[in-house]
Amino acid sequence: MNKISSVSSISSAAAREGQGSLRKTGDAGEHRSVDGGPSSQVALTGMALAMAQAQQLAEQTPDIDEQRVNEIRDAIAGGSYHIDADRIASVLLKMENDLAVE
Numbered sequence: 001m002n003k004i005s006s007v008s009s010i011s012s013a014a015a016r017e018g019q020g021s022l023r024k025t026g027d028a029g030e031h032r033s034v035d036g037g038p039s040s041q042v043a044l045t046g047m048a049l050a051m052a053q054a055q056q057l058a059e060q061t062p063d064i065d066e067q068r069v070n071e072i073r074d075a076i077a078g079g080s081y082h083i084d085a086d087r088i089a090s091v092l093l094k095m096e097n098d099l100a101v102e
Contacts, residue, residue, distance in 0.1 A: 044052075075081035 072081060
């Protein structure tokens with residue numbers, strides 16, 4: 001499986017290698033072309049570009065926030081860690097509603 005690591009590298013690679021025309025399709029449907037040759041064409045929607053950027057950001061973010069883990073561990077050990085069940089339920093319901101709307 002190929003991984004998209006950068007949208008800009010896609011457009012520059014396509015232009016360098018002459019693999020066709022790369023078009024970016026924005027939310028309003030406008031097209032911007034980088035002509036690398038007549039053989040093929042790739043269209044990236046605004047959502048695809050956002051997903052590629054999100055993936056890149058996720059890959060740069062550490063898997064575990066060690067500082068936060070240590071803070072929670074110390075709070076639990078000290079007896080000061082409080083779980084707000086209403087807040088957790090509220091956030092879960094908001095996430096569920098957001099997913100249902102999209």
